[in-house]
Structures are given as structure tokens and as C-alpha cells.
Amino acid sequence: MSASAVFILDLKGKVLISRNYKGDVDTTEIDHFLPLLMQQEEEGLTCPLLSHGKVHFLWIKHSNLYLVALTMKNSNASLVYSFLYKLVEVFTEYFKELEEESIQDNFVVVYELLDELMDFGFPQTTDSQILQEYITQEGNKLEVTKQRVPNTVTNAVSWRSEGIKYKKNEVFIDVIESVNLLVNANGSVLSSDIVGSVKLKVMLSGMPELRLGLNDRVLFGLTGRDKGKSVVMEDVKFHQCVRLSRFENDRTISFIPPDGDSELMSYRINAHVKPLIWIESVIEKFSHSRVEIMVKAKGQFKKQSVANSVQISVPVPSDVDSPRFKTSVGSAKYVPEKNVVIWTIKSFPGGKEFLMRAHFGLPSVDKDELEGRPPITVKFEIPYFTVSGIQVRYMKIIEKSGYQALPWVRYITQSGDYQLRTNS
């Protein structure tokens, strides 16, 4: 059904740790993995699914590690990749960083986790918060009798344990919207969408029932409210805890939240918003002598708002030299290892327009290899503002002990995959 065995390899293909879940695949098969991958890389065509004879390798790469799942069956590939990413997530939460050293330093726990996360190829409990209740790094210090399976593992509410206590009951809600943009070289917008996410930091006692109200247009339509200030969400994805059938029925977002930090939901909005930061660029290349770059950036959002830590990366050929810059605001820097000029503006008020000029020398001899034409990319953050206009209207918190709890809301809009193609 899914994985027969899971391997963690270093970049040279050495097995750091592995777990053979089903025993139908010979573990020496993993030796074929790296040569296959190398061969593909040489041909310039990598693929996350490799096969050798009857064995199929599904792999992902994380920092300096390969995580590889082996199977001989018609496995559920999306399940396997999700699981591998889940492994990374759990290990990262256990060890802060997942890398060669952290695996060696913690191999006993890694084995325990591998044993608990998957059984005979079926993923089991993968919620690291719950796992940490009974698989601990200081296992030997605990009294044996104390080690019990938390009920949570098998409960319908498998993400929250009972008996949590806080002196002050609070919920912090972060609404974060990332703007994805793709603009072609003549300045027309090819695609733009907003991926939003609602993150929670829950510090509530007991097993509270929460209900989140948003200005969702479908909901407003259902309840016959004015649709003026509402938002159409194209697609919504929820955390395990949200009752999906309830949402399907009457658009109510109701749930028992996990404790601490979690992502409650994400949504996608296919709105044609004006690009928040608009870039016009002229990149002129004079072969064998110089490159001249002129970049104009314009803040196309409300005057009251300010974009912070704006970074505009402009690609330059790999063989340029002697950079010179002039900026109307902020500072520019040449980063040779990435072949870009990064123009940084700490604070960029809405409605303003800034200019940057750069001048580079070019060697008199052409370089051999062709270069791609990477786009200009922009990073920014605009606090206290959502580009879609989505708002938290209420957060109802009901717990049987009847305590009063305060919800806090923050909004922020940031750049997602924000690319503007250039002509040269």
C-alpha cells in the first residue's frame, strides 16, 4: 500500500539509518539509488520517482539528506511523499535541525520514532506534539510505569490531550496572506493569486470548542447578509481538527484546537489585485563592455500602509564585474554567488516610487555557456493589512469550565512567489 522501507542517506548515498517495514524488498537495493539519481542528473532530467527492476524509489531531499521510500507494489505515491515530508517535520520538531549530525546524535530516538510513525508501511500517529508525550529523548530518566500511551493517540481527537491548564486563557490568530505574481516581459500580468493562512497560537485550558467567523461571501450568502465586504475563497484547506462536513454543510469553521502553534486553515483566492509592488526595469547589455540597469519600484497599496524589508533581486550575467550603484532610497548590493543585485528598502510607504541604477563592466571575451533568463523577484511584508480584505469577525470559545478567553488577531500581507520576467 505504501512504503516497504524508508532510508535516510547522506549526499554520498551512505545509509545513515533505515527501517525495513515489510521485508519484501532487499535492503541492498538502496545501493542502486544514488547511481540512478546521478545518471539522471547528468542527463539534466531528475524525477522524484526512480525505478530499478521491480523496485521503485520515491525520494525527497532535505538539507544534506535524501529521504527515500522503497516499494515493489502499486503504492499510493502521494501518501508516500506526504509521509516523507511528515518525517522531516517530526524530526525537525524533535531535533530542531534535521541533518546528518542530528540523526547520529539521536539514533535511538530516531529508531523509536520510525517504529511509531509507520507500521508495516501504514503511517500511524504523526503528530509530533502527541508523540513527544510518550517518546522522549530522556526516556531513560522516566519511571517505566509512567510511560503510558496517551489516550490521544487513538482518540477521535488525536491532536489534543486532555488536562491542559493555563492561568490566562488566550488565543492568538495570525492571518497571513502571500501574494503570488507572474508578470511577463512586456509588463502584463500572467497570473496572480493570494494564498492565505490562518495560524493559531492556542493557550487555552481543557477541551475548548472554538468557532471562527470570517467574512466569507458564501457564508454571507447563506445567511442573507450584505455581501459588500466579503471575500470569495476559491479553495480552502483545513487542519485535521476542523469538522469538514460541518463546513461543507453551513460553512461553519468549528474545531477543538491543538495546543500551541498550528496552522488552522489555508485558502486560495484567485483575485486580480493590483500588484502591490510594481517593478519596471530596463536592462541593457552592451556586449564586451557593460550592462546598465534601471529599476523603478512603485508601491501600489494604500498610503497609510508601509511595506517593510523590501528586497528586489535583479538578475545579472554571471561574468559581470566592477559594480556601481545609485539609489533614490535604500541600498544596493551585488551578490556574485547568486548573480543578482539586491536592492533593499527598509520601509516603503504606499503610493511612493523609487529608482535604482546599476552599472557593471563585462569582460571582452564571451563566456561559453548559455545562461537562462531568471526573473526579477521581490520580497516584502506589509503589516496590519490583508490584500484580499479578509477579516476575522469573531472567535467564539466555549469550554465547559466556562472561563473567559481573549482572542487576539494580527494581519500581515507578504510576498509569495513574486516574479517579473525580463527581456534580456
Add this chain to the structure above:
Amino acid sequence: MTDSKYFTTTKKGEIFELKAELNSDKKEKKKEAVKKVIASMTVGKDVSALFPDVVNCMQTDNLELKKLVYLYLMNYAKSQPDMAIMAVNTFVKDCEDPNPLIRALAVRTMGCIRVDKITEYLCEPLRKCLKDEDPYVRKTAAVCVAKLHDINAQLVEDQGFLDTLKDLISDSNPMVVANAVAALSEIAESHPNSNLLDLNPQSINKLLTALNECTEWGQIFILDCLANYTPRDDRESQSICERVTPRLSHANSAVVLSAVKVLMKFMEMLPKDLDYYGTLLKKLAPPLVTLLSAEPELQYVALRNINLIVQKRPEILKHEMKVFFVKYNDPIYVKLEKLDIMIRLASQANIAQVLAELKEYATEVDVDFVRKAVRAIGRCAIKVEQSAERCVSTLLDLIQTKVNYVVQEAIVVIKDIFRKYPNKYESVIATLCENLDSLDEPEARAAMIWIVGEYAERIDNADELLESFLEGFHDESTQVQLQLLTAIVKLFLKKPTETQELVQQVLSLATQDSDNPDLRDRGYIYWRLLSTDPVAAKEVVLAEKPLISEETDLIEPTLLDELICHIGTLASVYHKPPNAFVEGSRGVQHKRLPPRTGSNESPESPELAQPAAAQPADQPPAVIPSQGDLLGDLLNLDLGPPTSGGTPAITSAMQMGAMDLLGGGLDSLLGGDLGGSPAIGAGSRSCSYAVLPQCPSRGWSRDLFDLGSGVGMPAGSYVVPKTVWLPAMKAKGLEISGTFARRMGTIQMDVTFTNKAMQIMTDFAIQFNRNSFGLSPAAPLQLATPLSPNQTIEVSLPLSTVGPVMKMDPLNNLQVAVKNNIDVFYFSSLYPINILFVEDGKMERQVFLATWKDIPSDNEAQFQIKDCHLNSDAVSNKLQSNNIFTIAKRNVEGQDMLYQSMKLTNGIWILAELRIQPGSPNFTLSLKCRAPEISQFVLQSYEAMLKN
């Protein structure tokens, strides 16, 4: 202090030291030692020698230590089966430990010790754990049943564990239900006939309830299991869909894809005029689009699946073109898949945008991506007529870049455009000719040669151009050689006076100096044509070419339906059925979409009345693989007996057969080869991608392995009486007569050998020449005794269809060589085509309708069968026993209409409509097939069967 210290042990006497430490009295020291052992194991050192010492540490109350010992056991038990018995007691004891964590650990580990001897000791503890009060133990025990089944299936059945497992589906705990479902599905997968997952409306309801409560993984197990269920009617189907749709909002991409699988499958049963059907279609698009913001590997799986979904139901994503635009930082595998989907979604409405994007991509630096983008431009020209002109000018711009591989790729696609729009864009030929010298890839050279040959009359120096290729004729690839031969013959037919010498030259190069049989044969055919009847030659070689299709590399509909049932799995990523890459799945049932059961449809479907009439607009698109495409594939195939590793040999042999009939032979002689367009993507990526060609390969395994299941051969299939194949006077006294028959799914050649000479004959052997359907002896010819004078021996020789394929004329010609101690004799015989009709040739009614419509009416052949005095039922029965299956029967204006299908061993389908007027002895037979040459042979079989 970290664990890494355990990896640094002293080299000298390591095992010895460890042994001492393991037997130490101090608990702490013991534990440290076990950790060192595990560390050594992890880095791949063999520490199996320590087995007894480690197992001795098993009886501990320290959980961490116990886990490590168990881990060690799992690794080495198999190599030390005798000592592994030592562990049994502890397992039994641990399964009764008051701590559920330990009980679960024991039951989990037990199942991983794959030692047969131990297994039976574990049954009792397992039985207890399956009924444990703690759900954590029960869910672990459920999985253990699957593990045990994998080691000893009989034992598990005898012990009644399967029933207990089935009971767990009704467990109160959702996690237990999910694991029980997963375990049962796993067992059912390896034992397809076990009928374990006896899904019925009640159990389905339980699963749907558990779906709301279990973890994300549990939801996937349940959804994947639901996908195997076939609802009784459209109402049940709708109610399941309604309860599954909320899963589309799950954050885990795998949950979403499994839900999409269930919906795509069950939708098939919903009447299309139902409001809910439209609602469901609309609900599917947003989650599919959102999958593209997942991690790249998940995006890749999603894209491969979207590729299938777009083919099955194009309406779902037709407005979502923009999300498939390629981003600079997409990994190459994502880029290529996006491009594929862009072409599929291209339409008149969005073509301008698509072209602008493709042009952008074609100037990137990634070679494979650029090539594919250039091909995509060509596809757009062919798909959207209005854009053709813009596409051509874009391609010309690209040719001006002089980037070598761009130029070659552009020429290959321009040839397709010429083929689709003849005499429209030949003004660009001059530009193309300028680049002649830079072409070094066979495909581009062949394309250019085709263009020169096709437009020879308008290219003044066509003879010079072609002559220039002739110099290195023998160094060219077969593809180029064949094309050059055809092009020069075309040139000769167009300008006979100036090119006589050239055509002589190429014909002699092809026939005398080449050892490639394809080239030689084609050379001879041209030669004879030209020398016997130049007018006929002109008609044949310069005949009008069949149209090329708009879509290439579409997946054949039955395979597509099967892949839809496997959404999210490896099969959907490879675009291959599971039996093509999973061992031991040959007997496994192919998954199918459920038939539509709209309440308004009576058994005599009204749609059958007008097979060619308008179908609902969203029928699967036409799947007429373009001819040259197939030829191209054929040429690249190794014609020797297939022994390649990737796909099973049987499949590839079948493909060859199918292709030869569809794409080789006639069409290429017509000069139309290469006119199609090579599948975009196919062949351009060497590994794992290889899109299976369009020929249906399903059913093959069934007809070999599923004989017992009732589709086998009823008695009474028609066998032609024996005829004399080789008279005695031609064979030094040996007379051979015979016939062909199909019995129990096997083709047999019944041969009678008679010795009419004066001496004893021995050492018989038989060999077939390559033939149209790859017939070859499945066993050596064995005559029990030597053949004495005047003796007659009858032999039945089983035949297979995996031999080498070559198109014969007539198609059913079989050339045979028989050897004995005297000489070798050659003869040829004609076999009735019905021996090739396979047992699973019954087409789904829906597929029949769609296929009937897909096959162009040019391919339809109509015949009269005279003097047949049978009623329609008798006809049906008679044909059925010869594997011609009646799919539906209708009565129109007093006439009986029988709709029938049959399938050849190489996967080619033939559809038939037989009209019978009660009382009249004359029947009308209409046949449709993608390889219309077959029709007349099918007619012969019909006649023979019905009249005997």
C-alpha cells in the same frame, strides 16, 4: 552527551568486548552495550554473533532498552532462526504486560520476525491483543494480522484471524477501524479472490462514518478502500460522493487525491443531466489547482494525475490554463508536466496566451524543456487551426536563432503542420532548406527529407538535395533510409525524366546493399510497382494521405479508465497499469470504472441506435494515434524477440503487432509515414516515463490466466476442415495437411503428416516466418515415433503470438518451414482470423459507443452475407462460441440489430453491427476497426462460422 559516541568504539576485539559488556550485571552498562550494538548495526557492521547475548537482555523493565533489543531481533532473527525461538517466551509475556505500550510493542515486533517456526507460537498472544481493551494495542494487532498473513497466509486463515479483522471494521475506535481497513486491503491486494473486502451498503456506511474521525492517514486508507466499491445505483453513488467531497478541503494532498479518485470513479455512474453532476465537476477544479502549491514531488504526482483527469473529463479544468504556466524555479520534471497539460488545455479561447508562453519557453536554456516547448508550438498549430499561421511564423523566428536543437525540433513539427495543412505554408520551405546542413538528428533529417519529397515539384533542386543525403546512405539510421527511399520514389514519379538515375541508385542501395529487411522489402515493392505499372505506382505512392489527429499520446480509453481507478498511485504516475510494473499481479483484476446506471437507460440503450450520431460533448476525445507516430515507434523497436526488461515481453510483442497493422505497411508505402507527429514527451525522457503506447494491453493476462473463470471457450468453436498444405510430390514424399483452431484460449495448429515415400522419416522440426500477428510455435514439434512409409501421424501444435511481427500479404498468410531428415520444405497457409479472437473481447457498452464514434467512418466496411438461415439468437450463440461477443441487441423496424465486438491477440478491437431481417437469408455486416485492412478477413470468418 549525544548518541554519536556509540559509533566510536575501539576496533580491537570489539565483538568480544561488547559480549562482556552485554553480560554485565550493571543495568546501565548493559544498556550502553546494547546501544553500541545497535550503532554498529546502523553503520552496517555484522553484529549477528552477539545474538544470544542481546536476546538475554530482552527481559528488562526498561522500555528504551526493550525497544532496542526488539529492533536488533527484527534485523537478525531471520539469520538466526533457531536462536530466535529464545525470544518467543518474552513476546508471550510482554503481550500480557499491564502497560499497553509494551503489549503493543511486543505485538508489533512479533509480526516483523519473519521466521516461520516462530509464527505459530505467536497466534495466541495475537488473538488476545486483537481483543485488547486498549485501542492502541488493537490497532497495532490489526496490522500484525497483515504481517502474519504475509509470512503464512494459510495459518492466518486457519486461525480465523481474518474474521476477527473484519469485525474490527465495526470497532468503536476510528484508528482501529482505519488500520483494520488498511490491513484488509493489503491482504486483499495479494489475494484478489479472497473476497475479503466484502463491501456492502452497511459496511460502506461504517467506513464513511469513521472517515470523519480518523487521522489523515486513516482517511487515505478508507478512501482508497471505498474506491474499490461499486455502488448499486446512481443514488447510492451520489450519496457517497456527497459524504466524500468535504475531504477535498483537507490540508494533506494525499487525502485530497484519494478523495478525487473516489469522486472521479463514482461520478461515472451519475447521469450527466443531474444537477449534482455539474456541481461535483465544479467542486473538483479548485482543490486540483491548490495541489500545485504543494511540495514539488507532490506537485509532480498531482500533475501526472491531472494529465489523466484532463483526458477523462476535460471540462473540469478548461478555464484553469494559467495555473499551469511554468515558473523559472520549477524543477524540470514539473516544467515538462505543466507543458504537457498546457497543450491538452489549449483551445481557440486561450491560444494567444499559450503561444506567447511557449515562445518564451523556447528561448530558455534547458534543452529538454526547450525542445518540448517547440514541439508544443507545432501541436498548437495542428490543434487550433486559427493559430496555425502564427505558430508557423513563431517557428520560423525560432529557426532564425540558429540554435541547433531548436532548428531541428522546429523542422520536425513543421513537417506535421505541412501534413495537416497541405499546400498552405510551402513558402517557408526555402528557409528550411537553408538549414539542411545543420541537421544531425535522424528525426529532423527524416522530416526534412519528407518535406523535400512531398514538395519535390516546387523545389527546383530537390534532386540535388536528396542526392546529397544518398552519399552516406549506409551511415544513416533506418528512419532516414526509409524516408529517403520513399522521397526519391516520389520525386521520380513527379519528375521522371531527370531522376531516373537517382531512383535506380536508391533502389539498388536499399535492396542489394542493405541487410535491413524493412528497407529491403520496401525497396522491392517500389521497384516492382515502378517496373510493372508506373500509373499504379503513382496512385499508390502519391495517394492522398489520411488526416493526422489533433491529439497525440492520448491514453487509450480502457487504459485511461483503469488509470483513473488508480489515481494517486504509482500507476497513475507511470501512466501504466499496475501489472506492467508490479510482480505477481498478473492474476489481479483490472480495475474498471463502474457502468453508468442512469435510471432512464433501458438495457436496449437508445444511444445504440445511432452509433455515429452526436454523442454528449464530453465524450473522451478521439484516440486515433497518428500513423507516423506508430511507425516511428515501430522502427525504433528492436524487431528481434523481445527480451527487454522494462515491460513484460508479452506486452511489447503485442504492441509490435498492433503497430505494424496500424502504422506500418500500407500507410508508409503510401508515402504518408512520418506525416504524423511523434508523441510529445514519449521518447524524450528515457526513464520511468515511457508512456505506454495506445494499444490496449489489458486482457492479455486474463486470457492466459483466467481460463477458469467462466469466460473460457464453450464447445463448438468453428474449425475449418483440414486442407493439403504441402503435396507429397513437392516434398519428397511428405504430405502435410492441416488447419488451425482455437481451443481453451490457445491457438493450435492441427497438422497431419503422411509419409508417401519409401523410407522412414525422422528428426522433424518446424519454423514459422515472421508474420502479421507474431504467430510462432509455443513448443517444439514432436512426433512420438519416426514416420514409417504409409504411416500418418496427427499432431496439435500449440501456437503463441509473441513471435516476431512482420506484415504479410495477405494479412493472414503464414509461411512455414518443415524440416526432416531428408530436406527442408517450405509452404504457406492462410489461417482464419477468428483463431486470434481472444476470450475477453467483450467490450463495455459505453466503450463500444465511444469507440464506434471515434473510428472514422472511412474505416467502416459493409458486407452482405448471403444464404444464411439462422435467427439472431442462434447467430449470437454461434458467434459467441468463437469469441465474437454480442454486446447489445435491438429491434429496429422489424430488423434485428446485433452489436458485437471482438479483440485480436495483439489488442486490436473490431466492432461489428450485424443486421438480420427475419425471414431473409441475407445479412448485412458493418465492421469498424482502426486497422480496416482486417475487415475482409473478419468477414471470411463470419461467413465460415455462420454457414457451418
